[in-house]
Amino acid sequence: MPKPPYRNDVFGRVMGWSGRHGRLMDALRVAPLAVFCLFMAVPYGENGPFDNGNLYVGVSGYLGLCAVLIVPLLWRRDRPLTVFTILSLACFGQWLAKIDPMPANIAVLVALYSVAFRCGFPWAIASGLVAELGVFMVIVRWQTPTFSIFFSGSILVVTVWLTGLYARTRSRYLESLEERAERAERERDQQARMAAAAERTRIARELHDVVAHNVSVMVVQADGAGYAIDSDPDQAREAVHTISKTGREALAEMRRLVGVLREEGSDGTDYTPQPGLAQLEELVRGAGVPARLRVGGPPGELPEGQQLAVYRIVQEALTNALKHGGPGVRALVELRYAGRELVVRVTDDGRGAAAPRSPDGHGLVGMRERVGMYGGEVAAGPRSGGGFEVLARLPVPDTRAA
Structure with missing residues (x-):
């Protein structure tokens, strides 16, 4: 059974330490039983089933059987079924040898608890039945079988x-x-x-609108000044003045918007420039799900806008894996340069078709819009072997022809 993460307080740190040192904690838990059995060594050696007139032989036999019953408990965390089986066989051998029950036989109940806690329900049922059979055999051998005696012994087993x-x-x-x-x-x-x-995208669009508007005004005024420079110098001079004024306004607006993009917002959000392929590895590491990035083929040069489209496609695909993939989902991001085409493939091993879909999700629509701007195509859907896949193909522009 996987160990849960613990809180970052005193209790959490103590539990975390005990989880990392399981064998030591198991030894500390069985230590009281071992000490008690050691304390009872002399009485059982003198009057117990190993008494043959020699105290040394009696104590040695008693301690040997106690060790067989207690020492395996140190591995009950890692192999509960194996430990329970060993202790059950040891108790069965003790029953065949007609050796009376001892305090160390409590170890079987400890092993039963470990099986019920760490193994599946069928194994827990089986171990409980074996323990009940042991209670019945002990009562038949050393007691007069009555319902009340069997019920009392069964209560202890069932409680554990x-x-x-x-x-x-x-x-x-x-x-x-x-x-x-x-x-x-x-x-x-x-x-x-x-x-x-x-x-950041909204601010970038606003910057695009400002620059496009002002540049259009400057182009129109420049054309007018070119036509009027000989026939009407005053009109040409006015046009040039308008170009100068519009240019200064555009520069001021660009500085303001670019400053917002570069500086940290009042809410602590970092408005950095738009990400690209260089930031993909950082995106994959911080996706919130275990993910790997794999790049194949000789890389081509992509415009910044196309790099942003690839980044957003991967981001949206990883977000969907985090939201809909279920617990323990893992993802793989693959970029493959195939000639004049870039293939982006994001797969996960989550719930796939069984995953619930958000009725107001627009992730796939946004992917198609981004890819469509560059003449590419994208497809997304559950995989036949389980999980989900997003596959996008974007053409790589030939920069050598520019």
């Missing part, structure tokens, strides 16, 4: 068994809460990054 099942259910519930909290935090951070990216 149910405690292990409850601890398993509780542990899984806490794991699910931790996982949901972490996933919600990753999605919140991802949404914040997407909002920042949308704001």
